[in-house]
Amino acid sequence: MVAVALEDIGASYGKHTILSGIATDFLQGGSLTAVIGPNAAGKSTLFKRIAGLLAGPGTVHLTGATSGKDAIRYMPQDTGGNAVLTVYESILLAAKQGSGWRVRDEELIGIDEILRALDIQSLSFRELGELSGGQRQLVAIAQALVRKPEVLLMDEPTSALDLYRQIEVLAFMQRRAATSGMAVLIALHDLNHALRYCDQTIVIANGRMRAGGPTADVITPAMLRDVYRVEARVEQCSRGRPVLIVDSTAA
Numbered sequence: 001m002v003a004v005a006l007e008d009i010g011a012s013y014g015k016h017t018i019l020s021g022i023a024t025d026f027l028q029g030g031s032l033t034a035v036i037g038p039n040a041a042g043k044s045t046l047f048k049r050i051a052g053l054l055a056g057p058g059t060v061h062l063t064g065a066t067s068g069k070d071a072i073r074y075m076p077q078d079t080g081g082n083a084v085l086t087v088y089e090s091i092l093l094a095a096k097q098g099s100g101w102r103v104r105d106e107e108l109i110g111i112d113e114i115l116r117a118l119d120i121q122s123l124s125f126r127e128l129g130e131l132s133g134g135q136r137q138l139v140a141i142a143q144a145l146v147r148k149p150e151v152l153l154m155d156e157p158t159s160a161l162d163l164y165r166q167i168e169v170l171a172f173m174q175r176r177a178a179t180s181g182m183a184v185l186i187a188l189h190d191l192n193h194a195l196r197y198c199d200q201t202i203v204i205a206n207g208r209m210r211a212g213g214p215t216a217d218v219i220t221p222a223m224l225r226d227v228y229r230v231e232a233r234v235e236q237c238s239r240g241r242p243v244l245i246v247d248s249t250a251a
C-alpha cells in the first residue's frame with residue numbers, strides 16, 4: 001500500500017517563507033488524513049509542495065506507488081468551470097489525460113460508477129460553465145478520481161456543498177480510500193468532519209506543523225485554544241460520536 005513521508009518540507013513565494021520544517025511519517029494509504037489550521041496557515045501551499053507544483057527544501061518520500069509521476073494528484077480549492085465542455089466530456093478527458101485516446105469499456109464503467117456515487121449522472125450533458133459552485137466541486141472530485149491517483153490531495157473539497165452532500169462525499173472518500181488503498185489528504189475547516197471521517201490529522205499554523213497523529217489525540221482544547229484561538233471541547237454525542245463544541249473565542 002502507498003505511504004507518504006514528509007522530511008523537513010519548506011516552501012516560499014519569492015522572498016517570503018511560507019512553510020518550514022514540516023515532517024511526518026504516518027500518511028498511510030487506505031484512510032483519510034485531515035490537514036487543518038487557520039486561514040493562510042499554509043495548507044494549500046503544503047499540498048502544492050507535496051504535488052511537486054512548488055519547489056522548496058525537504059523531501060517527499062513516496063513508497064509503494066506504482067504509477068510514477070502521476071501517483072500524486074492535487075485537487076485545488078477553486079476549480080474553474082468555463083471550458084466549453086460537457087461534464088461527461090471533461091471527466092472522460094481527465095480519465096484519458098496522459099494516455100492514448102482509445103476508450104476501454106472498463107473506463108466507461110468506472111466513470112459511470114463515480115458519477116453515480118457522487119449523484120451527478122443527471123449533469124453529464126450540461127456544460128461546465130453553467131454549473132453551480134457545488135456542482136462544479138462534485139465534478140472536480142470526479143475528474144480527480146477517474147485519474148486513479150494513489151495519493152489525492154483535496155483542498156477543501158466540501159466547501160461549496162450542502163450538508164447532505166458534504167457527508168455523502170466524505171463517507172464516499174472514506175470507502176474509496178479503504179477499497180483502493182489510496183492515501184487521501186483533505187484540507188478542512190470543519191473540524192467535526194475531521195473528527196468523524198479522518199483517522200489522522202495534521203495541524204498547520206503559521207507555516208509550521210503544530211501537531212500530528214490520530215485525530216482524537218490532536219483535536220484537543222489546548223490545541224484549539226492555541227492554534228484556533230477558541231475555547232472549545234470535544235464531547236461524545238448521544239450516539240457515541242465525538243462532536244466539537246465551541247464555547248467562545250479565547251481570551
Ligand SMILES: Nc1ncnc2c1ncn2[C@@H]1O[C@H](COP(=O)(O)OP(=O)(O)OP(=O)(O)O)[C@@H](O)[C@H]1O
Nearest residue numbers: 013018037038039040041042043044045046077187
Ligand atoms: N501565489 C502566491 N504568491 C504569494 N503568496 C502566496 C501565494 N499563494 C499563497 N500565498 C500566501 O501563502 C500563505 C499561505 O497560503 P495558503 O493558501 O497555503 O494557506 P491556507 O492554509 O490554504 O489558507 P486558507 O485556509 O485561507 O485557504 C498566505 O499568507 C498567502 O497569502
